[in-house]
Amino acid sequence: MLVAPSMLSCDFGKLEQETIDICKAGADLIHIDVMDGHFVPNLTFGPAVVQSISKVATKPLDVHLMVENNTFFVDIFAPLKPRYISFHIEEEKHPHRLLQKIRDYGIKPAIVLNPSTPPESVEYLLDNLDMVLLMSVNPGFGGQKFIPSVIEKAQRLKDLLEKKGSNALIEIDGGVNNENVIELKEAGVDVVVAGSYVFKRDYKKAIQSLKV
Ligand code: DX5
Numbered sequence: 001m002l003v004a005p006s007m008l009s010c011d012f013g014k015l016e017q018e019t020i021d022i023c024k025a026g027a028d029l030i031h032i033d034v035m036d037g038h039f040v041p042n043l044t045f046g047p048a049v050v051q052s053i054s055k056v057a058t059k060p061l062d063v064h065l066m067v068e069n070n071t072f073f074v075d076i077f078a079p080l081k082p083r084y085i086s087f088h089i090e091e092e093k094h095p096h097r098l099l100q101k102i103r104d105y106g107i108k109p110a111i112v113l114n115p116s117t118p119p120e121s122v123e124y125l126l127d128n129l130d131m132v133l134l135m136s137v138n139p140g141f142g143g144q145k146f147i148p149s150v151i152e153k154a155q156r157l158k159d160l161l162e163k164k165g166s167n168a169l170i171e172i173d174g175g176v177n178n179e180n181v182i183e184l185k186e187a188g189v190d191v192v193v194a195g196s197y198v199f200k201r202d203y204k205k206a207i208q209s210l211k212v
């Protein structure tokens, strides 16, 4: 399992040191939750703040957009050269076009599905994306309770990926801990995002406990 700690749960007063520490502790990707106060009722990082993370990060960034105007945010975060940019399908009229735009920047494109969005909604986009992120909480805040129906959804998505011959990764975001990660692994999940679980513990031990 790859582990992407979410910087949403770090100490914002020590952003650079937190980034250095979480990279050293064994993170595979650094998950950045970009919220605009419109798509979700919370406001987080702009590009200048994310730049102070990327400047010291020794692991690639995984930018998760929770915003209304996806294209605008893709354009302002692309210059930071994250490994992934993901956007919510519920908020995008032209997902196929936007995936291509992200790819044209040399960034791996990914799509995020809210807890109520079926996995089949990405069926005709699979040739154009590198990862599908399934939300296991409602987007907007860290520290929420894991919604267990995502496990069956991940299995259905895995079947769909196999049927279509897609190598896209499956990522899960929200309420992940050392217990539910086992079932997620069995369901075919490749990457877990973890915020409060990692940042409330010894970072290295917490990340290790998710690498099942
Ligand atoms: C929620 C964010 C998550 C969140 C995860 O909108 O997308 O990445 O930070 O935090 P935990 O692991 O605490 O649920």
Ligand code: ZN
Binding pocket: 006, 031, 032, 033, 064, 173, 193
């Ligand atoms: Zn996220």
